[in-house]
Amino acid sequence: MQRVSRNPDGVEGRHTLRPRRMKMAKKTLRSLGTERSMSLAVLPLRQRLNRRRLLGLSMAAVGTALVSPLIGACRGAGEAPTATTAPSGPATTPAPASPAAAETPAVAETARYGGELVIANEQNPVSLDPHFVRDVGSSRAMFYMYDPLIKVNQDLDLEPWLAEQWEVTEDGMEYTLYLRKDVTFHDDTPFNAEAVKFNLERQWDDQTNTRYIDDFKRYVESIDVVDEYTVRITLKELFVIFPRELLAFGSGHMISPSAAQKLGQDFAQQPIGTGPFKFHEFVQDSHLLMVRNDAYWGGKPFLDSLRVRIIPEQNVQMVELEAGNVHVSFSVQAKDVKRLQDTGITVINQPVPTASWISFNLAKGPTRELAVRQAIALSVDREAIVREVLLGYGQVSRGGSPKGWPRYHEDIPIDPYDPEQAKRILDEAGWVVEPDGVRVRNGERLKVNILSTQLERGVSYGLMNQIIQQAVEKIGIETELRTLEWGAYLDEFRAGEWWHVTFHAQNANAKDLVGAAIDPDAYWNVNQLGKVTEGELVQVAEQVREIYRKMNQELDPQKRVDLWKEIQLLIQEHQLISWLIHWDFLVGVRPEVKDLVVKPVYSDTLYNVHRTWLEQS
Template sequence: MKKKIISVVLTSVFVVSSLFVGCGNKSNKKADGAKAQKAEKTLVFAQGADPRGLDPAFVDDGESAKIIANVYEGLLKYKSNSTELEPCLATEWKISPDGKEYTFKLRQGVKFHDGTDFNAEAVKFSIDRQLPPKRTEDMPYASFTFGPVDKVEVVDPYTVKILLKEPYTPFLANLAMCLAAPIVSPAAVQKYGDKFIENPVGTGVFKFVKWDRGQSIVLERNEEYWGEKAKVNKAVFKFTKENSVRASELMAGQVDIIDGVDPNDVAQLEKSGLNVLKQPGMNINYMAFNCSRPPFDNAKLREAISYAIDREELVKFLYQGYSEVANSQMPSFIPGFNDKVKPYEYNPEKAKAMLKELGKENLEIKMIVYSNPRPYNPVGQKLAEAIQGYLLKVGVKATVEPYTWTEYKEKTKQGEGDIMFYGWTGDNGDPDNFLSLLDSNEIASSLNAAKYKNDKVDELLAEARKTPNGEERNKLYKDIQDILAKDAPWLPISSAKSMAAYSSKIKGFTYHPTGVIFLKNVDKE
């Protein structure tokens, strides 16, 4: 009996002990789980609009580029704070003496996000689909990036040769751009077809998860990335049209970083203890005339309208010191910038006299504009409305029709509007990247939004592309700017500082000179 009681007691002690051990294990697991959950970092970046798409062959806008730059990679990349080139998916390259053959050795052991291999066949596929006869008119950067390419040859699984029809000085710089140049998964393109633009698959540091249109895009860290992995687990791109709302979300801690900062919000953001990044921007903000049809197929009328607008006052009033007046089609620090040229100066009386002489005293025109902020124009449609006021003073009645960014891009492509508002952030720091926007060969691609054609400009551009970097090449670009200053297909308005605001919890955030946000090295405390 005594032994039986002792046995029961010992059994009870064992059961109770086991229960405590079990509870302890559960408690530890919960603690570990909570710790892991706490360690997971989600970065939220708020921008003004959805991307147009996520296939680098079919888009040409900054909203798309910011996401594409984090999902895909090219053969080359730019260094973190410049447009100097360095290896990426290509580890080395050589150029033939005649400048027409580029041979690339490729990085081995790299996987696309779908698990398929990156190799020379993938490079050939990515370029071939943007060459004739496969190239289509809705590939805006294809002719710009790969126009001089004759063919692509696979030498072996990790060597590829690109043969050009003629020497093309900007070619290497173009291969580091985040539009057209990134390498896509051939298997994914074949799987998704037309829907690949919504289901991107690259080799980049982040993988695509989902896109809720008008709301957000979610990316997650690529755990199989070939290089150093991203510091955050997830990156969410949130789409909020209004500048003031994005600023409020940042101040409330609902987002971590915003771009398209309105100059009017800077003081309040800084007062709230937030960081506001302000650095020289490689961009141009301009007003484009539709040169392909009346009334602005007349260069004299373009000149008259240019005299009607006070750019100095406009920039001072709208941008409050965060932009400077632009006198050319590119920023002043780009090689080949012509410091002798200026657009037609503000002279409303001359504008009125010219309008009368041209029989256009009662001119009525339609202006179209994007409603959301842009890096080169953070105030959106306010720019068009301010110019509408200047035109009214010289007797020109202008209507302003705003569109969301994606709608706006389609409207300009279709040729809507007598005047359009546009801008450009340089992709690679080369003068050709800016002045090609006025190449008549880029009308079909929609990069030449003004639909401007001048045979001499086309001839000089073609010559400059074949000329090695240096003073001879710079002179050709300066000559082009002389012609454009007189012809006035655009009215250059301003070059803006690149501006973004971010929480003090964010470390390592910078704006690349090309206007792209690389999130790989951004951390969140």
Template structure:
């Protein structure tokens, strides 16, 4: 707990800022990182990760697992209701699982996270057996994530996907009062709430009367509005302001390294020129990531040199990409046939320039990483074209696979992030927005990652995830740049903020404001 101590005060509305509106608040239908915070304002989960990282009870008070790892019997908490008055029970859980997997939901995250789900059997109102197609060791952990929060079955069955995006209904400590796209959202306390995860050590309703959220895409505006007192919490602090906030005795500043996949430049391996591993390796050797991270992240984030963040279970420090070596990069490009240069200094082959397109959303402040990459790649003769687009257009290009490069981070609370990012089943198509942006199709890697999903034996998991990381280093599906730390800060007028064990983000269930 951060900034604890003192007697809690009920009332007051927390003013919070975030960087970008996901344009949908249905946790099952989005993959936006906003849901790591908003999800557990409005929704509850079946499980909660304890301080040791192990799943602990929440709406599921206990569970048993069959010897073959394919059947989970959950005992569910009694007396829980959704904000619309609907009771939480075994039937509600079934409706939620089916909604996550329904084609019309087009779930980019919740659905894939429970893809092994097969069916459920309602034993009674508060006992549910869940049957999986195959053993799935991350199951209990992913159920703790914000995107897998429980929604009202009444709302799911009544509302269209667009209506659920605009006004989902949860069982959490706050309910959504108003949502204005690209402006903000307001949440108000549920006075009847009394089913927080036992790991929090508190019961009853929230202390805050509400939370008012504003989306502020421009980094300087978001920072200045925090330090001026307009907002008490900023969920995403610009790295250039991290040191100043850490030194400001009016604020608590958190820099949390998280489980998952680092900020990475994905290489589209399904089309030329990045279907050539020598070209991909040349890009890795030709970029000085340490210099980029120091310049763009102001010392607030560590450099990445592999496809897992270092705090992730089964991270193998020996599975590292080769370091910066521009001469080696040039030799690899020569080997791949990109030997000549045009008047602009870019490499050519058969009269065609070595140019790569990188679609980037123009919804928020554009990261300085892209300009730094562009300058460094130019030195080895590669023309990086940064293509600013509305987020909807970037998503369309993702579906089509019409890009050379994409970028981003991926946070989850298990090393199964490697399956989400690199299994061939996670390649996007017209019906499914998958997260395999490298469009990598590697049967040997698929086999390794599937075997890791199906065992809970830690010795086997250590070996399998080590093998997977080494297979990725050999295949070079992207350029990892920096580790996926999350930066956030709040005014010390806000007390009892908990660091969410799944996401490293602020959990506000029992936070309170001093007057």
């Protein structure tokens, strides 16, 4: 059995115990604008990821007109790449990151109480109830009101939080959580084992129907109170990433049982947790305001309040950051770096475990056909995207993992840019080009629906979908592009009723994972594989399910990597998706913000924000 605990200095320690039971596009793009599959290593594993670095660059001036017909998707088919509109040299090859401020010797500053930290967020949170949050933007907006049982720290390791230590039986089927005894909810009700039992059993309640219901029904057998501050969780089947997946993200964030029972479905209107900040008000499309929890068990926060401003427009976020109306933005893009640095703003650059790809709807429309999927994959110039959109702040994706990371394999091929081969594939499949340029077979026009959204993070989802649209039109595929608000986009992405193709990205919260839910039964499944009812993909779906089952139950990390490689090969063979790029996570922070720790992960990005403070002018 493994025990995880915190010593008096807050450092994680382990002691071996005796065994127990065990998102319209014009032909020329004029400007650059711009789920989560959480999973990973079994508890005893500890792999350091020290990627927090300041961005040290000497970039030439970069304007806003960075994307044009020069990009691969906008070139004529078969043309050689032409010069980019961005300057050469450092603008396309970022210099190595300089050490983070926290790792650089400096004169110690005295933290001060007071002030309001303002964070820009690209979307409204889908809910203020953490048990209904399973997306990146929502977590970065509202998790400050709550605490998880187990926390993912700045190195992406698991550490004790509301559970100050835990034990896992050797067979991985039973978790015993030992809870902190000095925690109360914002309504002054106690946090204890009964509160944990209420929160976790809420996950599988049919009437509540949280976003984690399927996971809890599948994996959790029982939650038992051992004593006032001890809880035992017994699993139905082995799930080695259980603590990271279900105790450290939304379902593991504790809400007040008293408030939840009193308010019912209205709980999200008056949320109550144990976190360092308490809910004050939420104005849709404007802001979420939280105020200091003076009684926070982790110490009185330095900030008086924390305001999350809802600013979907990435360029507006940058203007507000420069003006000092926003302190932190997670949506810095490569085109912004030089300008922000020239105004004294720190840009933190962190490669993160985020992958992006073209999602295909395998259960509906022309993308059910392998030839169509392969042709679309070949039509997009990934190198041009890295060069002209990311300006070098990223890389082409090989199998969904960045180079040098555990699940990266050189023998997994990259989908090449070959529009002429794409055309040949469609020709051989009987799709004939008509005089209007669109392919037809048996009287049916080859048309794909492209789902898009206005979301702008490190890249613009809208821009990426426009690039894909232009690329596929050049090989004779008709398109319709529909842009939805982020929440509606996510609903349609999951439902798969209209779309055939979309740019998508997902985030993992550990280095040795891949942020892409290929599992047919996953909440954020990326390709509707589980809804396929005919053809060879039915068998492929079963193969993928079985590999995921083995992977979720495999204690050996190398064997889990090997199993994932089997999925990578199936993705390639059947073109289940088409991997695109990895982009570096660029975060803009104003100089008056002190002791802000940014985790190298998109979800729940800020670490220990209660220790962050503002230098007063």
